[in-house]
Amino acid sequence: xxxxxxxxxxxxxxxxxxxxxxxxxxxxxxxxxxxxxxxxxxxxxxxxxxxxxxxxxxxxxxxxxxxxxxxxxxxxxxxxxxxxxxxxxxxxxxxxxxxxxxxxxxxxxxxxxxxxxxxxxxxxxxxxxxxxxxxxxxxxxxxxxxxxxxxxxxxxxxxxxxxxxxxxxxxxxxxxxxxxxxxxxxxxxxxxxxxxxxxxxxxxxxxxxxxxxxxxxxxxxxxxxxxxxxxxxxxxxxxxxxxxxxxxxxxxxxxxxxxxxxxxxxxxxxxxxxxxxxxxxxxxxxxxxxxxxxxxxxxxxxxxxxxxxxxxxxxxxxxxxxxxxxxxxxxxxxxxxxxxxxxxxxxxxxxxxxxxxxxxxxxxxxxxxxxxxxxxxxxxxxxxxxxxxxxxxxxxxxxxxxxxxxxxxxxxxxxxxxxxxxxxxxxxxxxxxxxxxxxxxxxxxxxxxxxxxxxxxxxxxxx
Amino acid sequence: xxxxxxxxxxxxxxxxxxxxxxxxxxxxxxxxxxxxxxxxxxxxxxxxxxxxxxxxxxxxxxxxxxxxxxxxxxxxxxxxxxxxxxxxxxxxxxxxxxxxxxxxxxxxxxxxxxxxxxxxxxxxxxxxxxxxxxxxxxxxxxxxxxxxxxxxxxxxxxxxx
Numbered sequence: 001x002x003x004x005x006x007x008x009x010x011x012x013x014x015x016x017x018x019x020x021x022x023x024x025x026x027x028x029x030x031x032x033x034x035x036x037x038x039x040x041x042x043x044x045x046x047x048x049x050x051x052x053x054x055x056x057x058x059x060x061x062x063x064x065x066x067x068x069x070x071x072x073x074x075x076x077x078x079x080x081x082x083x084x085x086x087x088x089x090x091x092x093x094x095x096x097x098x099x100x101x102x103x104x105x106x107x108x109x110x111x112x113x114x115x116x117x118x119x120x121x122x123x124x125x126x127x128x129x130x131x132x133x134x135x136x137x138x139x140x141x142x143x144x145x146x147x148x149x150x151x152x153x154x155x156x157x158x159x160x161x162x163x164x165x166x167x168x169x170x171x172x173x174x175x176x177x178x179x180x181x182x183x184x185x186x187x188x189x190x191x192x193x194x195x196x197x198x199x200x201x202x203x204x205x206x207x208x209x210x211x212x213x214x215x216x217x218x219x220x221x222x223x224x225x226x227x228x229x230x231x232x233x234x235x236x237x238x239x240x241x242x243x244x245x246x247x248x249x250x251x252x253x254x255x256x257x258x259x260x261x262x263x264x265x266x267x268x269x270x271x272x273x274x275x276x277x278x279x280x281x282x283x284x285x286x287x288x289x290x291x292x293x294x295x296x297x298x299x300x301x302x303x304x305x306x307x308x309x310x311x312x313x314x315x316x317x318x319x320x321x322x323x324x325x326x327x328x329x330x331x332x333x334x335x336x337x338x339x340x341x342x343x344x345x346x347x348x349x350x351x352x353x354x355x356x357x358x359x360x361x362x363x364x365x366x367x368x369x370x371x372x373x374x375x376x377x378x379x380x381x382x383x384x385x386x387x388x389x390x391x392x393x394x395x396x397x398x399x400x401x402x403x404x405x406x407x408x409x410x411x412x413x414x415x416x417x418x419x420x421x422x423x424x425x426x427x428x429x430x431x432x433x434x435x436x437x438x439x440x441x442x443x444x445x446x447x448x449x450x451x452x453x454x455x456x457x458x459x460x461x462x463x
Numbered sequence: 464x465x466x467x468x469x470x471x472x473x474x475x476x477x478x479x480x481x482x483x484x485x486x487x488x489x490x491x492x493x494x495x496x497x498x499x500x501x502x503x504x505x506x507x508x509x510x511x512x513x514x515x516x517x518x519x520x521x522x523x524x525x526x527x528x529x530x531x532x533x534x535x536x537x538x539x540x541x542x543x544x545x546x547x548x549x550x551x552x553x554x555x556x557x558x559x560x561x562x563x564x565x566x567x568x569x570x571x572x573x574x575x576x577x578x579x580x581x582x583x584x585x586x587x588x589x590x591x592x593x594x595x596x597x598x599x600x601x602x603x604x605x606x607x608x609x610x611x612x613x614x615x616x617x618x619x620x621x622x623x624x
Contacts, residue, residue, distance in 0.1 A: 015605065022612075061598040102612055109609055116602065128602040132609055139613040 007060030007067050009049040010075045011119075014112035017042035021105040031101060039086050039104040046079035046111070055462065063182070064122045069462045071119035074245045077324065081238050082111050084328055087434040088230040088335045095338045096228055098144050106143075107234075110136035114242040121183040121249065123171045123203075130167075133242075134160055134210070137235065141227045152226025159219045163209035170202025187253040201261060207246065210239045213302055214272035217295045221283075224291035229343065232287055233331030236294045237324045244301060244320040248463075252309045257393065265305050270398055272299030273405035280412050286334055286345040289412060290327075293371060296409060297323055300386065303398055307389050313463045315389040321456055322370070322382040322449070329367035329442040333360065336429050347416065352425030360431060363443035365417045370446060372413040373406045378450040466510060466571050473510075473564065476503040490536045494529050495554065501525040502561045509569040515585045517569065 021039060024031045050072045057068040085107060093103065113132030120126055138160060142153030177195035178186045186196060209216040224232040256262055276296030283289035301323070304316030337345050354361040370379030383406060390399045431439070449455055480500040484493050505520035592600050 062595065064598050100616055102616060106609070106612065109605070109612075112605075122599070124596070124599045125602065128599055128606060132602065132606050135606060135609040135613065139609070139616055143616060145617075 003058055004060035004065075006049075006053065007058040007065050007119075009053075010046055010067070010071075011065075011112050011115050013042065013046050013049070014108045014115065017045075018105040018108040018112070021101065021108070025101040025105075035101050035104055036086075036090060039107070040083065042108065043079055043083040043086055046082070047076055050075035050079065064125050065116070065120050067119050070245060070248065071115070073460065073463065074118045074242065075115055077241060077321065078111055078114055078238060081234065081241075081324070081328070082107055084332070084438060085230045085234045087438060088233065088332060089228075090434060091432045092228055092230055092335050092338060096144055096146075096341050096343075098228060100143055103140070103143055106136045106140050110140065110234075110238070114238060118242050118245045118249075122181050123174055123183055123186075124181050126183070126246070127168060127171055130206075130210070131164060133239065134164060137231075137239070140231045140234070141223055143231075144228050148226040149228070150226075152223045156219050156223045159209070159216075163206050163216065167203050167206025170199040170204075170206065173199025173202065175199075183250070184253055187250065192254070192259065197260060201264065204261070207243050208268065208302075211243045211298050211302070212295050213268050213298050214275050214295065215268070217272065217276070217298075220295055221288045221291040224287045224294075225285060229287065229331060229335045229338070229345075232290075233328060233335070236290065236327050236331065240294075240298065240301070241320055241324055244304075244316060247305050248309070248312055248317065251305065251307070251312050255308050257306045257308065262306055265302060266395075266398060269299045269302035269305075270401050272296065272302060273402055277405045277408040277412075281408065283412070284347050286337070286347060286350070286416070287343065289347075289416075290330060290334070293409070293412075294327065296405060297327075297371070299405070300383065300402055303390055303395070303402060304386055306395060307393055311389040311393060314457070314460070315385045317460050317463065318453075318456060319382045319386050321460065322378055325442060325445055325449075326367045326370050326379060329363060329439065329446070330371070332435060332438045332442065333364045333367075336431050336435050347419055348425075349427055350416070350425075351419045351423035351427070353427060353429065354421045356428045357431070360429070360436075360439055361420050363439045363446075365420065366443060366446050368413040368416055370450075372410045374410070376450060378446055378453060381450075381453045469564065469568055469571060470507065470510060473503045473506045473568070476500070476561065477507075491533065494532050494536065497532070498525050498529050499557060499561055501529070502558075502565060506561070506565040506568040509565055510571055514569060515588060517565070521565070 017039065020042070021035050024035050024038065028034060053067065054069065054072045057066070059066055086104060089098075089103060092098075110133050113129045113134075113136060116129030117126060117133065120129065138153055138157045141156050142149050173195050174183075174186055175181060177193060177199060178189070180186060187200075189196075192200070205216065209219075212220040223235065227235075250256070256265065273296055276292050276294075276299055280289055280292035280296065283292060301316065301319055304312055304319065307316060334345055337343065337349060366377065370377040373379045373383040383402075387399045387402060390396075390402075477500050480496040480503070483496045484500065487493050487496060501520060501524045505517040505525070508514075508517040508520055
């Protein structure tokens with residue numbers, strides 16, 4: 001269907017949400033409550049076109065924007081993420097004194113950027129959308145304006161603009177080598193010459209930076225530690241999911257296995273898995289630990305980039321969605337570990353928590369067990385299917401490395417659980433209404449999908 | 464022959480001013496050399512038969528960009544008397560001569576090298592902007608808006624000052 005207005009709807013809703021929030025902030029005398037309500041409303045509203053138009057492929061702006069099942073699935077997931085992050089922000093921001101209502105507007109701008117990034121083959125649009133996301137995320141990183149957060153935004157911003165400029169250089173190579181902005185025409189050529197290959201590599205480096213793969217991962221722990229916990233949670237899921245979707249689009253055009261790029265992805269993912277898991281072992285700060293865990297998981301997901309499209313759209317997407325729910329669960333828990341305006345996310349701060357908050361601790365343990373890939377949980381199925389797909393495609397050695405990494409990861413995930421259940425402590429936490437509800441839903445999701453993983457396969461079937 | 468002479472002259476100016484930007488210690492002088500380098504660059508664009516890019520170069524880079532830089536220098540008051548030190552007869556003469564050179568270069572117009580395609584007129588360019596590439600164009604405007612929000616947030620003092 002060739003309808004620009006329908007195609008642009010999810011992006012438009014996000015932009016309108018952002019502008020409405022800014023205008024409310026400007027003109028209302030007591031805007032905070034209204035803005036909270038409206039941001040939740042708009043996050044829910046973003047889901048509507050994703051549900052309503054699912055199954056229809058809409059093209060707009062002469063093919064510069066394409067909404068097919070893949071895009072609508074992403075719209076659905078990113079709206080869920082935004083909804084969660086907005087709820088988490090309510091209590092956390094009050095505690096850490098983030099006074100700016102632009103926080104919610106920027107979340108929507110970032111969401112619009114990511115949706116635009118996923119739903120286009122035009123390299124100009126790809127770059128600009130990714131930059132809208134990046135700029136919003138730089139601001140969101142530093143929005144707490146205390147020392148840690150300023151340090152985080154400084155590191156993230158400088159490394160980010162360097163990687164973006166390399167990505168732009170790569171895109172100009174792509175344009176110079178092919179004379180067209182359309183990625184479909186660029187990649188459908190049977191032979192990739194060196195210019196296009198180099199351009200693609202540089203562009204992928206930019207994506208890998210946002211994906212925090214190993215040579216480009218150094219910003220991740222500092223940013224996660226310094227920024228507010230909801231935003232750290234956002235960084236750990238939203239850009240990664242977007243890049244998985246974008247990579248799926250690239251793989252659908254040109255299978256990366258068999259190209260020289262395959263070796264580079266192989267090496268990068270192997271380094272990432274080993275480095276992320278080993279460095280996570282000695283972390284005491286839970287946010288830093290989750291950052292290294294996120295790096296390690298990026299490594300697992302990067303292995304999926306080498307699969308062909310048939311496998312990738314099943315196994316890689318499955319892994320991405322599971323990872324989303326698990327990480328959101330963990331960060332929902334970490335969100336309430338705040339006291340007197342400071343994060344108290346040291347591992348000692350949660351010792352003995354299971355006696356005071358048994359249900360919440362149980363959900364966190366479930367999520368951590370899943371992240372470790374412990375057999376009966378859903379995380380095990382995610383890893384299992386991904387590894388099976390890799391071995392079927394002939395990548396046996398990297399799968400062994402990944403299994404080794406998983407074994408290492410069991411140790412640090414279990415340490416958190418052991419601190420909660422075995423160590424003595426008198427720390428109590430106050431989970432607000434939103435936190436309890438979110439943890440409850442996530443816990444149900446994990447348990448149900450553990451026994452019935454087909455549910456999620458059915459959910460992503462139409463891609 | 465004339466085009467090679469003018470090209471060499473412009474290139475020489477770009478090189479020397481480029482080096483002077485780095486060597487010179489006074490920030491206002493740096494900005495001044497930057498203007499000259501950018502104006503000479505505009506001359507080369509003009510010679511290549513791209514009058515639109517040449518005009519943009521003068522307006523956006525030499526005009527708006529460097530004015531911004533000078534404004535920042537003024538804000539920080541790095542050097543109180545830096546503007547009086549620029550008040551010399553040769554500064555105006557250099558600027559004027561480079562501008563005249565630009566106009567000469569526009570007249571010469573050796574044309575674009577064949578491989579790079581044809582030159583584009585301003586009207587065609589704006590038709591491209593507002594018809595074919597309206598979506599990326601609007602995305603750029605949003606990107607700038609995000610930047611403005613960021614500046615607003617980081618520049619605003621918090622309630623505790």
